[in-house]
Amino acid sequence: MEKKRIAVFGCTGSIGENTLEIVRRHRKRFEVVGLAAGRNAARLKELAREFSVSDLALAEPRDDLPGGDEVLAEMASREDVDIVVNAVVGAAGLSVTLAAVRSGKTLALANKESLVTAGELVMRLAREKGATIRPIDSEHSALEACLCGRDRSRIRRVILTASGGPFRGRKAGSFDDVTVAEALNHPTWSMGPKITIDSATLMNKALEVIEAHHLFGFSPDEIAVVVHPQSIIHAMVENRDGTVIVELAPPDMRIPIQRALMKDGDFSAPLDLERLKDLTFEPVDREAFPMLDLAYRCLEKGGTAGAVVNAANEVAVQAFLEERISFGAIPRIVTEVLERHEVKEESDEGVIREADEWARVTAERFVRKKDIGKERSI
Ligand SMILES: NC(=O)c1ccc[n+]([C@@H]2O[C@H](COP(=O)([O-])OP(=O)(O)OC[C@H]3O[C@@H](n4cnc5c(N)ncnc54)[C@H](OP(=O)(O)O)[C@@H]3O)[C@@H](O)[C@H]2O)c1
Missing domain, CATH: 3.40.50.720 (NAD(P)-binding Rossmann-like Domain)
Structure with missing residues (x-):
């Protein structure tokens, strides 16, 4: 070969x-x-x-x-x-x-x-x-597998799962005293620092909703998110006939990486189904984790909104990792930057890079303005 x-x-x-x-x-x-x-x-x-x-x-x-x-x-x-x-x-x-x-x-x-x-x-x-x-991405890898050979007209929606991150169950308004170490302590996945913070704010899921829209062409109202703390089911396809297709796999990135590189991998032992005690699901607390709604707003706006949300988030996450802002300020900064952006139709690389640069400068201004912290409730 x-x-x-x-x-x-x-x-x-x-x-x-x-x-x-x-x-x-x-x-x-x-x-x-x-x-x-x-x-x-x-x-x-x-x-x-x-x-x-x-x-x-x-x-x-x-x-x-x-x-x-x-x-x-x-x-x-x-x-x-x-x-x-x-x-x-x-x-x-x-x-x-x-x-x-x-x-x-x-x-x-x-x-x-x-x-x-x-x-x-x-x-x-x-x-x-x-x-x-x-x-x-494990969700999109699973989604691709669940979609394979399916008649798209028979699909009602696709569902991405989220582990919920380290702050699952925490209420809105309780995030300002979160430490960097707490935010980096992901319950099920071992990942680089930026995506680990994104998982704690649920920005990672927001980015994945946008990713699913572009990769598979589903409209925003056809993409849902559900919290599944065990991270065993990564994505689901809900058919119009009331059935749901799922793929189960342990939370190990070598599985989707292998699948992206070759179709006939043999990486992992199968899941021990008899030892799988719980597969539970719960809705996302959208008030506590406003980043998810931001993804849908961003898709509605289209054009350069994605570049702006992503860049503002990168600046805010870095500032949090450097202990320059509170954890709670991350979504507040990203929201403020998106609200101030005049969306342009995403036509070429130059327009996108300009929007990215504008968002970084604007987000950095908010980082320096310490009052984006606790007293603003966005
Ligand atoms: N980790 C996961 O489980 C996971 C799952 C799904 C998707 N992803 C996605 O995969 C990507 C990587 O995540 P990760 O967790 O592997 O991050 P990571 O551990 O922080 O690794 C990032 C890699 O990017 C390199 N890098 C940083 N800036 C660069 C630049 N300007 N030009 C070229 N290389 C640069 C880093 O190099 P240095 O080491 O030299 O800094 C490092 O090799 C992210 O987009 C993340 O969302 C990750």
Whole structure:
């Protein structure tokens, strides 16, 4: 069997390292031909030695290594790359996604932020250039499996599950004294810091609703979210005939990563169904977790709203991690920034990058304005 040549962007992170673990198990199937990271040059070089890769890049040139958006985009477009794995965190991954779809690659996509930021552009380019996008997010991976072969006219809606994060059950107005350590303590998933905070605010689910809209073409009212604390069912398809299709899998990202890389994986032991005591579901407390409604507002507005919400959230999450704002201020800042944005039709990359930049500057202003904290109830 001919080896698939893959380039892994964000190889030093949680998804990147898990991707390379799948490659280690299937060395006869894959050859790594490119590796990229943000700043961690030491780990990047270690991985390069292990996988004998010479094409390396960082977010910025550093330690005798090349870097920058153009270098990353060039690596993602290399003619000899079959699969681009985009496991970069944040809108920084947009250039990799755009380069991969523009050159008609198979894109194994963990970087949901690039779809939230520029979903229409990415999907349009993918259609035009014949690129294939395989979701790595566990919900979208499960959804793709549940949708396979189904008659779309018979589907009433799709349902994404959320674990509820570390603050499930907490009431609105009780978030301002949450510490960084508490917010990073996710009950079921082990992930990088940004997505872990997004899971605690439920922004991760908001981003996933937008991602599902772009990937599968469901309208906002056809995408629902339910809290499922055990994280065993990742997504569901509700048919018009009253039946619901689900996929069960343990909360282990190597499963959806493997599926994005190959159709015939054999990674994991099956779930021990007899030891599965509870599979419970509950509604999202939308007052305590306002980010979810923001996703639907964002889809209603369309255009550059996605880029703005995503960028404002990145700034607010970083500020919280640096203990510059309270946890409760994160949704307040994102909401304020979206409200002030004059939405433009998302037409090209320039318009999107401008909106992203505007949102970052505006969000940073709110971060500096300490009074976005407790007394504002948005
Ligand atoms: N972790 C999960 O279970 C999970 C599940 C579903 C989806 N996702 C999505 O997958 C993506 C990655 O998440 P993660 O949890 O793996 O994050 P992570 O552990 O923080 O890793 C992020 C990776 O991106 C690299 N990076 C950061 N900025 C970069 C830049 N400007 N250019 C190139 N590379 C850059 C980092 O490099 P350095 O190490 O050098 O900083 C690191 O390799 C996110 O979009 C997340 O939403 C993650």
